[in-house]
Amino acid sequence: MxxxxxxxxxxxxxxxxxxxxxxxxxxxxxxxxxxxxxxxxxxxxxxxxxxxxxxxxxxxxxxxxxxxxxxxxxxxxxxxxxxxxxxxxxxxxxxxxxxxxxxxxxxxxxxxxxxxxxxxxxxxxxxxxxxxxxxxxxxxxxxxxxxxxxxxxxxxxxxxxxxxxxxxxxxxxxxxxxxxxxxxxxxxxxxxxxxxxxxxxxxxLGRVHGDLMIDVVPANTKLRARSAGLVAEIVGCPDSRALEALDACDGNARAAVLVLTSGLEPSHAASVAAEHRTLRAALAVLR
CATH class of the missing domain: 3.40.50.10490 (Glucose-6-phosphate isomerase like protein; domain 1)
Known part of the structure; x- marks a missing residue:
C-alpha cells in the first residue's frame, strides 16, 4: 500500500x-x-x-x-x-x-x-x-x-x-x-x-418569519430592497408598495406588513408588532 x-x-x-x-x-x-x-x-x-x-x-x-x-x-x-x-x-x-x-x-x-x-x-x-x-x-x-x-x-x-x-x-x-x-x-x-x-x-427567538429575515436592518440600498422584497412576498403586493410602507414605518418590516394587511397607522402597527414575539402572532390577533 x-x-x-x-x-x-x-x-x-x-x-x-x-x-x-x-x-x-x-x-x-x-x-x-x-x-x-x-x-x-x-x-x-x-x-x-x-x-x-x-x-x-x-x-x-x-x-x-x-x-x-x-x-x-x-x-x-x-x-x-x-x-x-x-x-x-x-x-x-x-x-x-x-x-x-x-x-x-x-x-x-x-x-x-x-x-x-x-x-x-x-x-x-x-x-x-x-x-x-x-x-x-x-x-x-x-x-x-x-x-x-x-x-x-x-x-x-x-x-x-x-x-x-x-x-x-x-x-x-x-x-x-x-x-x-x-x-x-x-x-x-x-x-x-x-x-x-x-x-x-x-x-x-422569533427573529425569522418562514425562511425570511424579517428583522434584517435596512442599513443600505441593497438591504432596503431586500427588506421591501420580503414584505412584498409576505403580503403579496408589488415591491414598490412594500417599499412605501417600509419607509413609512422607518424600516420596520414587521410594522410594514401589518400596515399593508390590516390598514393600521405606522405608529400603531409598530406598537402591535412590538407586543408579540413573532410576526405570525401579531398577524393572528389582527385577523
Missing amino acids: TSEPPLDQLSAHGVVQRLLDAETRVVPAVRTASRSIADAAELIAARMAGGGRLVLIGAGTSGRLAVLQAAELPGTFGLDRDRIVARTAGGGAGGLTGSDGDEDDEDAGRADLRETGFAAADTLVAVAASGRTPYTLAAASLARSSGGAVVSVTTQGESPLGDLADVAVELRIGTEALRGSTRLTAGTATKLALDAMTTTAMVR
Whole structure:
C-alpha cells in the first residue's frame, strides 16, 4: 500500500484537491454534533428571551470566528449591538486580529470577560479548537463562577473546556491536511457549527418569519430592497408598495406588513408588532 505524497511534492492543483478533500469531513462531523448544537441554541434563546446577552470568546482563529458571529448577528436579526459581544485574545473591544502571544494569558481571558460586563443572565460561547487554550479556559471558568451559562465549541472530545460547559459541542474532524493549522478544516467546522447554533437561536427567538429575515436592518440600498422584497412576498403586493410602507414605518418590516394587511397607522402597527414575539402572532390577533 503506497502512502500519499506530502503537500510540498504536489502540484498547485494537487494541493488544492488535497485541501478540498479534507473539507468533505466537515458536514458529517458537524451533523454528529447536531443535538448538542440544538441544545446550545435552545439555551441561548431561552436566556436571551429573559434579557441575557450572548458573549463569544476565543483566541487565534477561534477568536476571530467568535468576533465574526458578533459582527453579523445584529444586522441580520435586528438586535441591539450590545446584546451580542465578542472578544478574541489580544484584540481588545471590537478587535478582530488579536495576537497569538495572548492565547496563554489567563489573566487576559478573565479581564476580557469582565470588560464585556458579563452577568449571570448571559451565555458565554467559548470557542477553542483544542479545548485547552488557557485564555479561553480562564474566561469560561469565570463565566461559570459568575452564574452564567457556558457553551463550548471544540474540535476535540473530552476537553477541559468541554468539562466546564453546560453544553459541549464537539466537532471531531481528525487530522488537518496541513497538520496543526486549525484555520482550515477545524475552522470550517467551527464556523458552520456557530452559524447553525446562532441562526437556530434567532429562529427560536422569533427573529425569522418562514425562511425570511424579517428583522434584517435596512442599513443600505441593497438591504432596503431586500427588506421591501420580503414584505412584498409576505403580503403579496408589488415591491414598490412594500417599499412605501417600509419607509413609512422607518424600516420596520414587521410594522410594514401589518400596515399593508390590516390598514393600521405606522405608529400603531409598530406598537402591535412590538407586543408579540413573532410576526405570525401579531398577524393572528389582527385577523
